[in-house]
Amino acid sequence: MFSTLRKRWWLSALLLITLVAVSSYVWRTSSHNSDALWQLISQRCVPALASHGVPTPCQEVNQARGYVTLKDRNGILQYLLMPLNKLAGMESPELLHAATPNFFALAWEQRQLAVDHMTSAQTHVPDSALSLAINSQYGRTQNQLHIHISCLRQDVRQQLDALTPSLTSRWQTHPLGPNDYLLRTLQPQELHQTSAFIRLAQELPDAAGHMGHYGLALANLPNGQLVLMAIRANWRQANKASAEELQDHSCQILQSAS
Template structure:
């Protein structure tokens, strides 16, 4: 299939041109000073505080039974991180594919309410995204899922791509990188396990998972059914693509000030 080209979407959102450019300038969050800082915060502070004093600070929540903590990231107005309470390095960690692995993505989607609470208002599911970066595209050696707003231009690109996304993998060009997309139906992600869906599409998951990024974006499919778009990109060192799906998010959450859905729905070009 022919990749989606973002340039063709400009007429539908001419009123948001400046806003879209600003969103692309917002790069992935970095914690370069210490690649283990997230693990230390969760392991040495949040979990002991929860178990000893029944308070998760500095995390927003710690759920030892389900194996995760939620931390407000220092970057972004409303970004949260979902972090395992066990030592899990990232996409390459074999534990994420075990049958008894915690449902990290399912839990992460339930944190969008925290993002919206910090913004002070509710946004459509199509504006919310979850992202985990590849080994090349991350700064931390502890798995973490970024829970934040979708960049406005990516919101528009995915709206136009929806009719072409099905059970297989559809190629898309997003943020200048070659992603592929597949369809997920359902109101939430409980029991979906995107890690397993990616692994099932790879020839050698044990060797290949480390080079991939995953992004999950809420959507409403044509016909009104709620669901998600699962996006995958693979690191390509020669071209400079580090497979950092976080690039599709906007940590300034500008989409909270301008929701492109109205412009799309009112456009004569809307499908």
């Protein structure tokens, strides 16, 4: 009798722990406006461009290339690049269509926004200090695809510099920051030739059917190559695949670069 009660107690405790873990993993609440970015694009930036010729509060509405850019309120130089059309995020099937704009390549081009933003402060912003990141379906707060253009964490920069000689065009697993990431190198022109989303789906065995489970990041390497970094959500490890964790919006890295 006692053994049966103890087993039931342990099963109940395990169930409670699992429920807590899942609730913290899928952490968005119904009170949060997950469409705030889309509403900003569709109800403010695009109409402002049509009415006044200036896409305020966005920096740019590029209708020909299908994207908008916005200075994020968080971070001294963080910008967001987003689709002009409604596109939820990593799980959106449109990202695997060749006709969809190559948003990661566009975002890397738009890193110049961060450089220009700091020019007035006479702060040098080298490519080595910059990065891109997009969070998984489970690690984001907004249901409009947005790529973070921001500073790379100083410790992650040091890790990537140390790993550079061993990195290749084949995916490898390495710890970065608090989690393990899959890393592979890219030549700069390869970023433009094939979308990072399509590359992820084609090259990792389980990615195509579970794109929403992945976050992606990009940075440069000392040898002139780029490094694509992928992380897969794992609720057992309380890992929501928020690749943004590799970034530092306070840009401490610029202090060492100056």
